[in-house]
Amino acid sequence: MxxxxxxxxxxxxxxxxxxxxxxxxxxxxxxxxxxxxxxxxxxxxxxxxxxxxxxxxxxxxxxxxxxxxxxxxxxxxxxxxxxxxxxxxxxxxxxxxxxxxxxxxxxxxxxxxxxxxxxxxNQEESLDGTEQSLSDFIHGINPDLLVKPVASQTPNTRLWTITATVGPAEEDRSTYHNIELGTPCGYMRYFALVRHALPWLGPRHGSDTISLDKNAVMCSFLNLNGQHLVLLGISDVANVMTLLRSSDTGSVQLHIRNDAETDSDGLVLAAVGHNFESAMAAVMYHARTIPLTTGSDHGNSTPDIQTVSNDVKAQWNENWYDGLGYCTWNALGQRLTDEKVIHAIETLAKNHINISSLIIDDNWQDIDYQGGDQYQHAWKGFEAEPTAFPHGLKDTVSRIRSKHPGIKHVAVWHALLGYWGGISSDSDLAKRYKTIQVDRQDASAQGPMTVIAKEDVGQFYNDFYQFLSDCGIDSVKADVQYMVDTWISAKHRRELTETYLDSWVVSALRYFSIKAISCMSQTPQLLFHQQLPHNKPAMVARNSDDFYPDVPDSHPWHIFANAHNTLLTQHLNILPDWDMFQTDHEFAGFHAAARCLSGGPIYITDVPGNHNLEIINQITGTTTLGTTVIFRPSVLGKSIDAYIGYDEPNILKIGCYNGMAVTGTPILGVFNTSRQYLREIIPLSRFPGVLESSMYVVRAHRSGFVTPALKPDNPTAVIPVQLDVRDYDILTAFPVTWFDSETNGGIHVANLGLIEKMTGAAAIMASRSELQHNGRVVLSTWLKALGVLGVYISCLPDMSIERDFIATMRDEPIPAHTARVSEADAHVLSIDIETAWKEMGLDSWGTSDIEVKVYFDIEHP
CATH class of the missing domain: 2.60.40.10 (Immunoglobulins)
Structure with a gap:
């Protein structure tokens, strides 16, 4: 080269x-x-x-x-x-x-x-109270649109509503309108999230002329003055879906669908700010205040969501999505049996892979298998498929729980409408509940399907989840939710969509609390009706299209799409789920690093016996109670470069943050999603949450190398990064404490968390360091799991572990041989807390956290 x-x-x-x-x-x-x-x-x-x-x-x-x-x-x-x-x-x-x-x-x-x-x-002069109008940012605004300035909840931004009145649905057919908006002024880059597929969002990028291949939920434009114009189409207001599209001349158009029987308003929010995040926050915060439709009368079958939400008891996250999960989908194929599921679990146990959650995915149900593919197959009854699960679902779950008590949660998959093709028309379910037939029009899902009728949906979900609960199931994955948007009839969408969404949420909260996953639900109406409102506990929701293990080109795109989708979904009332992955895979490390940075759940779908234990050990840790946990940063991971496209030769940078402001830890993942070798210089100031007044040491996960203490405002406080094709790394900036030593000058100390974990900083529950009157520093760390604790000490090469250090757990000295100087960096003291715990025979005292204290003398001769 x-x-x-x-x-x-x-x-x-x-x-x-x-x-x-x-x-x-x-x-x-x-x-x-x-x-x-x-x-x-x-x-x-x-x-x-x-x-x-x-x-x-x-x-x-x-x-x-x-x-x-x-x-x-x-x-x-x-x-x-x-x-x-x-x-x-x-x-x-x-x-x-x-x-x-x-x-x-x-x-x-x-x-x-x-x-x-x-x-x-960008001097970032205040936009508050300015006289600028939206026409200063969009040229040739359509005079038929109603544009109104509104108060923004985000400082230093301007906000407008854009309303277009459209005609009613006619003869049960939706009315579609394409209405010219105008052309954003003088922009250099744009970023959009489009309907990549009916169930999924995906990013699109370009330069000074917008050209979208799909309709967009949001678009953002960076203009020549460094201002960001964000447009957000609002859906589910009066049964209206409002999207954005580009014209042949580079203008923006509103694409509006009206399902209502009356004239309705399509709505777009527009915000301008000096950075993308503030402009995006402005439109999303205002979207939360917009009263969404209650277009159908649910009757007594669907209790108010807020009432049920108030009854949901707070739960520790560790009991649900902070453990390692296992999903059967890619692992066991599409014809499940109880023996396949149990064999997979036993294989995990034999390999000492301790999962806390199990998802029994598609194909456990009793399906009629009529028609050519899964989109035609329909559901027959609540009980599991009798041949594959001959003793019933309850027996399978009971065997799993009795033999593997570490598995605290067992979930099952189902489609929002029962199965991909709905309800089997001659099944027990069809006899038990009133049904109707609806027509679909989509490239994959076409033709009629039978679904539960509006008046019985609430009872259906209540009965189904009562059955699952009786079987020992305590969580669900409700998939194929986009199917309601394939229906041809405006009346069916108008009357059934909200009924199904609300009935599902109510029953999920009642029976499973927060333990539910919403999947294939990035359809605009679902985003705004189900996932935006904060009138219920946050749910887990899939953040992108699937993990496809056998499609090589899908893997970098998967990470790229999730990182950019989160720029919007971070503002929803959800925990974004970046989907399962396989640890014994060419891209295992690539996916594992992204999942750790995401801030969402982590679950694997390994074929039994095909496991990469090294990867698993980097994403999980064992607590003092013997349970396995993951290390989720407290702030979601997302792209820090909204306008850089997938096909450009630039490193994808995913930023997140863990802990409290000022004292917390910025984390930056770097991924080469291109087809060429890449090198970039990344300033420390670009790490999320970095403060110019603080000092940090930056550690690379894969090498273990650590920088000296850096101040973000120093022009040479930069990190050179080189990545080969499909390569990755995780860089973590740890806040530094400075101690004055009479014999050694200034000494920099930083708590590095569990250094063998990808996001080991997130293992730190609390940390405190202080200089005692005798010249000894004590660093106290409370960890959520066992592992190898790393401590950066700038003068460590001049010190002696035997002479200058002592470490304790529960105020008892740890074995001396568990502390050593890191082989990767001579300034890092590594303490094998896990080995020390085992050798000391300590008791957990019923709590999973552990306090470690490190004492060292900074006045050594």
Missing amino acids: GPHISSYPPLGQITQLKDQNFHLIALLEVGKDVANDPWEVAVWYTFDHHNWSEKILPPLPSSDCPPSLQTINSSNALLYFCSPFFASSRVKFTLKFRNSHDQPWMWSYNVSGVTNGVVII
């Missing part, structure tokens, strides 16, 4: 900076055999498309060069160049380099194919 150049601000991206004074830092990767050549790097730049100028970037002294957290190719060398820059307006730039002054310049675009970089100086 020839020379490779990268920079911050980065090429090929738009970077918003608050300060007119910034530093441009370039990283040139060259072969070691030419590393001593007189390399030169220059930036070629222009302000607001005026004349281009050139500036030579001087090399950084070796003492100022950022440390690498990854193992560098032994045949390569990294050369840094840096220069201060002043910009009063927008700057476009590119880089060129050469290995001596008499050689021709090599341009970055010709070497790597990366386009120019753009820097926007």
